[in-house]
Amino acid sequence: MANRPVFILNNSAPYFRKIDIEFEYASGFALVQKQKNINNLHKDFLTLYPNHKILEVSTKSPDILGIQLSAFNLEFSINGQKYPVEILYQASKVYNSGINNNIVLKMQPNEAKKF
DSSP: OEEEEEEEEOSSTTOEEEEEEEEOOOOSSSHHHHHHHHHHHHHHHHHHOTTOOOOOOSTTOSSHHHHHTSTTTOEEEETTEEEEHHHHHHHTSOOTTOOOHHHHHTSOHHHHHHO
8 A cells, every 4th residue: 555645726725735545556667557556546536536637747647738747848947948847856956976956957857866
């Protein structure tokens, strides 16, 4: 079993609420395992909240909009240069090795995450 947060939108402030959903976890790193976990999470969420719609925001989302909104694909523009949100997040970290964070800005999102 695993526990993950799900965010439900509200029409007024605070505009969302976080609930934790417990679901059957399929271990492993293969795409099929990750998609099983997404399906299990969604199924258990909809059991508790049958009138809600789900948008999985990740690169493994079954919905193209969810893939486009993932931190690896959603871009933010700084001084006319576009960067994936994941790159900006990784570049914002302080590295003990004294690495210049501008190096991270030139990486691909997967590289930056592993870095």
